[in-house]
Amino acid sequence: MRASLVLPLVLLAMPTQQTLASDHPVAEAQALDLAKQAIAIRSVRGEDNRTGEVAMLFRDALIKGGWKPGDVVITPMDDTAYLIATWPGSDPSLKPIVFSAHMDVVEAKPEDWERDPFTPVVENGYLFGRGASDTKFDGALAIASLIELRRHGFEPKRSIVIAYSGDEETTMATSKVIAAKLKDALVVLNIDGASGSFDDATGKPLFWSWQGSEKSYVDYQLEVTNPGGHSSTPRDDNAIAQLSQALLRINTYRFKPEVNDITRAYFTKAALLEKNPVMAKAMHDFAADPTDADAIAVLRADPYTIGKIETTCVPTMVEGGHAQNALPQRATANVNCRVFPGHSFAEIMAELTQVADTPQVTFSNVSGSTTTQAPASPYNPALVQSFEKALFKAWGKMPVIPMQASGASDSMWYRTLGVPSYGASGTFIKDADDFAHGLNERVSLSNIAPGIVYYDALMRDLASK
Numbered sequence: 001m002r003a004s005l006v007l008p009l010v011l012l013a014m015p016t017q018q019t020l021a022s023d024h025p026v027a028e029a030q031a032l033d034l035a036k037q038a039i040a041i042r043s044v045r046g047e048d049n050r051t052g053e054v055a056m057l058f059r060d061a062l063i064k065g066g067w068k069p070g071d072v073v074i075t076p077m078d079d080t081a082y083l084i085a086t087w088p089g090s091d092p093s094l095k096p097i098v099f100s101a102h103m104d105v106v107e108a109k110p111e112d113w114e115r116d117p118f119t120p121v122v123e124n125g126y127l128f129g130r131g132a133s134d135t136k137f138d139g140a141l142a143i144a145s146l147i148e149l150r151r152h153g154f155e156p157k158r159s160i161v162i163a164y165s166g167d168e169e170t171t172m173a174t175s176k177v178i179a180a181k182l183k184d185a186l187v188v189l190n191i192d193g194a195s196g197s198f199d200d201a202t203g204k205p206l207f208w209s210w211q212g213s214e215k216s217y218v219d220y221q222l223e224v225t226n227p228g229g230h231s232s233t234p235r236d237d238n239a240i241a242q243l244s245q246a247l248l249r250i251n252t253y254r255f256k257p258e259v260n261d262i263t264r265a266y267f268t269k270a271a272l273l274e275k276n277p278v279m280a281k282a283m284h285d286f287a288a289d290p291t292d293a294d295a296i297a298v299l300r301a302d303p304y305t306i307g308k309i310e311t312t313c314v315p316t317m318v319e320g321g322h323a324q325n326a327l328p329q330r331a332t333a334n335v336n337c338r339v340f341p342g343h344s345f346a347e348i349m350a351e352l353t354q355v356a357d358t359p360q361v362t363f364s365n366v367s368g369s370t371t372t373q374a375p376a377s378p379y380n381p382a383l384v385q386s387f388e389k390a391l392f393k394a395w396g397k398m399p400v401i402p403m404q405a406s407g408a409s410d411s412m413w414y415r416t417l418g419v420p421s422y423g424a425s426g427t428f429i430k431d432a433d434d435f436a437h438g439l440n441e442r443v444s445l446s447n448i449a450p451g452i453v454y455y456d457a458l459m460r461d462l463a464s465k
Contacts (some may be wrong), residue, residue, distance in 0.1 A: 002073050003120060006248045006389055010104075010413045012013060014209055015263065017032045018174035022450070022458070023449075023452075024148055024452045024453070024455070025402040025422070026149065026173070027144045027145060027148035027151075027288075027452045028144075028452055030061070030140075030144040030147065030448055030449050031140050031141045031143075031144035031145075031342070031448055031451070031452065032049060032122075032127070032140075032445070032448060033135045034057065034058070034061060034140035034143060034144060035120070035127060035132070035139075035140040035141070036120035036122075036129075036135040036148075037057055037120075037126070037128035038054050038103070038131060038139065038140055039058055039060075039118065039119075039127075039130065039131050039132060039136055040119060040120055040129075041053045041054050041057070041118075042118050043103055043104045043105055043131070043166075044104065044105060044106070045079065045080065045104065045107075045167060045169070045170045045171075045231060045232045046079070046107075049080055049104075049115070051080040051081055051103050051166040051167075051186075052074065052076060052080065052081035052106050052166075054103040054136070054166065055073050055074045055081050055082070055083040055103060055166070055403050057076065058085075058139070058140075058143055058162075058164065059072045059074055059085070061143060061144075061147065061377070062085050062143065062146075062147065062162075062355060065146075065147035065150055065151070066147070066150045066151075066400070066446070067085060067087065067357070068292070071085060071086045071087070071242060072084075072085040072220070073085070073087070075174075075177075077166065077167075077173065077174050077177065078167075078173065079176075079206060080104060080166035080174060081166050082103075082163075082164060082165050082166045082174040082177065082178055083103040083162065083163070083164040083166075083362070084161065084162070084164075084181065084182075084264075085161065085162040085176065086159055086160075086161050086162075087156055087160045087161075088156075088159050088172075089157050089158040089159040089463065090155060090156070090157050091157050091158065091452040092159075093161070094157065094158040094187050094357050095157055095158070095184055095185055096158060096159035096160065096161045096180055096184075096186060096188070097148075097159070097160050097161065097185070097186060097187060097189070097252070097459075097462045097463055098161045098162075098163050098185045098187070098189065098414075099142050099160070099161070099162050099163070099188075099189050099191060099459075100163050100164070100165070100189065100190045100191065100192070100410050100411070100414075100421070101139040101142065101163075101164050101165075101190070101191050101192055102135060102139075102158060102164060102165045102166070102167075102168030102169070102175075102192060102410060103136070103165070103166055103352065104138065104165070104167050104168060104169050105131040105134065105136070105167050105169060106130070106169050106437045108130040108441075109358070109437075110382045112438055112439055112441075113439055114440055115128050115440070116362060117129055117130040117139065117211075117441070118130060120132075122445070123159065124379050125444060125445050125446065126442040126443065126444055126445065127431075127442065127443050127445060128440060128441065128442045129377075129441065129442075131441070132441045132442050132443040133193065133194060133427075133429060133433075133434070133436045133441055133442065133443045134193050134200045134436035134437065134441070135138050135179065135191065135192045135193055135200030135425075135437070136196075137427065137443045137447075138191045138192070138193070138425050138426075138451075139164060139191070139258070139425055140189055141164055141191075141241050141426070141447070141448070141451045141452065141455060142162070142287070142455050144161065144452065145164065145451070145452050145456050146162065146455070147450060148456060148457060149338050149456060149459055149460065153334060153458060154361055154463075155438075155458075156463035156464070157463060157465070158186070158462070158463045158464070158465065159460060159463075160383045160463050161182065161185070161188055163178050163304075165178055165190075165410055168192070168410050169367075170369055170370075172371075172408075172413065175410040175413045176413050177370075178410075178413075179410070179413035179414045179416075179417055180417070180420070181362065182281045182302035182414070182419070183414075183417045183418075185414070187380075187383065187418050187420050187421070187422070187462070188411065188414045188419055188420070188421035188422070189229045189424045189429050189458070189462075190211070190409055190410060190411045190421055190422065190423045190424065190425075191423075191424065191425040191426070192409050192410065192423065192425065192426075192427040193425055193427075193436060194208070194423060194425055194427040194428055194434075194443075195208055195209055195211070195425040195426070195427065196208040196391075196395070196426075196427065196428030196429070197428060197429065197430070197431065198429060198430040198433075198444070198445055199430070200430045200431055202330070203430070203444075203446075205398050205428055205451070206263075206376050206398070206399075207273065207315055207398055207400070207401055208387075208391050208395070208398060208399075208401070208428075209397040209400070209401045209402065209403040209423075210381065210387055210403065210422050210423060210424050211402075211404070211405050211409075211411070211422060211423025212261075212262040212376055212377045212378075212402050212403070212404065212422055212423075212425075213260065213262045213263070213341055213375075213376035213403075213404040213405070214341075214374070214396070214404060214405040214406070214407065214408060214409060214411060214412060214414065215307070215311070215339055215340055215341065215404065216339040216345070216371060216373045216408070217336075217337075217338060217339075217367070217371045217375065217408045218336075218337050218339060218345045218348070218365060218371060219334055219336050219337075219365070219366050219367045220247060220334070220335045220337065220349055220352065220363055220364065220365055221333070221334060221335075221336070221363070221364050222243060222247070222332065222333045222334075222335060222356070222361050222362070222363055223243075223330065223331070223332045223333075223361070223362050223365045224239040224240075224242045224243045224330070224331045224332075224358075224360050224361050224362075225239065225302070225329065225330050226239045226327065226328065226329055226330075226360075227236070227329065228322075228326055228327045228328060228329035229326070229327045230325070230327070230398060231324075231325045231326055231327055233327075233410045233462050234327065235327065237329060237360065238328065238361075238399055239321075239330060240319060240320045240321060240328045240331045241327065241329075242358055242360045242361065243320065243331040243332075243333055243358075243361060243374050244316070244333075245356075245358055246356035246357075246358040247333055247335075247356075248355055249357060249358075250313060250315065250335060250352055250356055251314065251315055251342075251353055253264040253313070253352075253355045254300065254310065255310040255311040255312070255313075255340075255351070256310060257286070257290050257291070257296050257299075257310045258289045258290055258309070258310060258340055258342075259286070259287065259309075260341060260342070260376045260404070261363070261378070261379040262376050262377075262379060262399060262402050262403070263308060263309070263404050264403050265379060265402045266308070266401060266404065267283040267284070267286055267287035267401065267404055268283075268284070268287045269282035269399065269400075269402070270401055271284040271287070272282055272399075273399060273401075276406075278298060278345070279299075279302065279305075281295070281298075282294070282298035282299050282303075282432075283295075283299070286299060289384040289411065290309070292341050296309065301326075307338060307355075307406045308404065308406075310346060311337060311338065311340045311343060312335070312338050313335065313337040313352060313365065314335065314337075314349070314442045315333055315334070315335050315337050316332060316334050316335070316336045317334040318331070318332070318334075319331070319333070320331050321331065328372050334366070335352065337352075338406050339373065341373075341374065341375050341376045342375065342376075342387050343403075344373055345367075345373060346365075349363050349365060359385075363462040367396075371408065371412075372412055372413065372416045373412075373413055373416065373420070374411070374414075374415035374416040376418075377406070377415055377416075377420040377421055377422055378420055379402070379412075380420065383422065384400070384402075386461045387400065387458070388400055388424070388461055389457060389461060390453075390454045390457035390458035391426070391453075391454060391460065393451040393453055393454070393457050394426060394450035394451070394454035394457065395428070395450050395454070403423070409423065411423065413452040418452065424458075426450070426454030426455055426458075427447045427451060428444070428446075428447060429443065429444065430444075434443045448459060
């Protein structure tokens with residue numbers, strides 16, 4: 001899931017998109033072909049889930065590209081499947097580099113789209129279809145780049161592993177299994193969604209971001225039960241009223257602002273690009289002192305930044321009562337939280353209980369096993385240099401900004417096992433073209449040539465060390 005940088009931005013020095021010769025025509029054609037074939041496969045959870053066919057598509061391409069059949073493993077699981085493909089390095093004592101993505105997509109109803117979501121369409125310089133930006137295109141681009149490396153005789157010193165999950169958009173059961181199998185990896189590069197931003201007006205690259213952390217997702221159910229009774233005989237202990245009081249307190253509550261290495265670096269660099277001088281000052285001041293009250297007030301007032309400085313919890317669903325002429329016997333609500341790394345779900349629930357200050361309300365964590373608490377990955381300067389070398393070779397120089405996402409991705413399952421994982425897609429997108437999970441999903445074909453260059457350079461660099 002791609003998280004947008006605070007807008008609006010201004011470029012200190014407008015980077016120009018590098019005009020690349022078609023140095024990898026075979027890989028470029030294969031990337032587009034694989035992406036189109038993958039989009040045409042309806043890999044949606046439930047009846048007629050064909051995620052396994054996406055895995056077979058990628059497996060066949062790798063085997064044709066020189067992989068041994070035993071090194072490309074598809075594992076069925078429930079109604080889906082996952083893929084782990086290994087290119088063994090020459091030094092088996094070195095930990096592998098993992099490239100992570102997912103093959104499943106969010107449901108799409110054809111009657112709502114301008115084009116059938118599972119029929120890939122190339123039109124006006126875009127590839128349209130469900131999964132174009134999240135994330136079959138990037139999955140295909142990485143595989144085509146890896147095959148291109150082998151075609152040109154590259155021999156990795158360190159093993160390169162492709163790890164594609166089959167249910168990232170839903171239960172993440174395969175994601176957890178893959179992470180456990182690859183818990184000895186040196187590093188994971190998660191290519192789920194665009195990491196770069198195009199200028200909406202010019203189409204030129206604005207900046208590129210790598211994601212080193214993400215907030216944890218959790219849902220709490222709040223419930224009040226009462227004996228109920230006739231509505232003509234009201235009492236103070238009204239379940240709906242008591243729940244409403246608790247929700248109002250939670251909605252207005254603000255958690256303690258905080259930073260980690262990733263968010264401090266983000267605010268420091270983003271402040272240099274921010275057009276609004278008030279916001280720029282707030283970002284700079286907060287990075288220097290996360291207790292600065294004036295800076296906190298500015299950042300909290302903006303929906304783009306409040307989630308970057310603290311845990312957030314908001315009521316998202318309510319249900320109560322059983323008849324129009326009866327006192328409610330039960331009232332429930334869902335409070336969704338995005339928890340800043342370093343805090344347990346139990347800790348946040350305890351804090352919310354205090355905030356609600358309504359003894360009649362009971363709290364329970366209803367997220368189940370589909371989420372976890374993961375620490376931030378370390379800020380690794382050497383890895384950032386590798387990112388920049390590959391990025392600048394592909395696209396030219398531009399600002400590079402670390403990010404902490406408010407959403408969830410497969411990275412959290414690696415991080416919770418102590419394996420550093422970083423969002424590092426080579427794809428760029430306009431904010432105006434960001435339709436992941438929505439209608440008419442698309443990706444610009446201008447990503448193909450530089451994307452191959454980016455993955456080629458990054459894979460060469462990391463697998464040679």
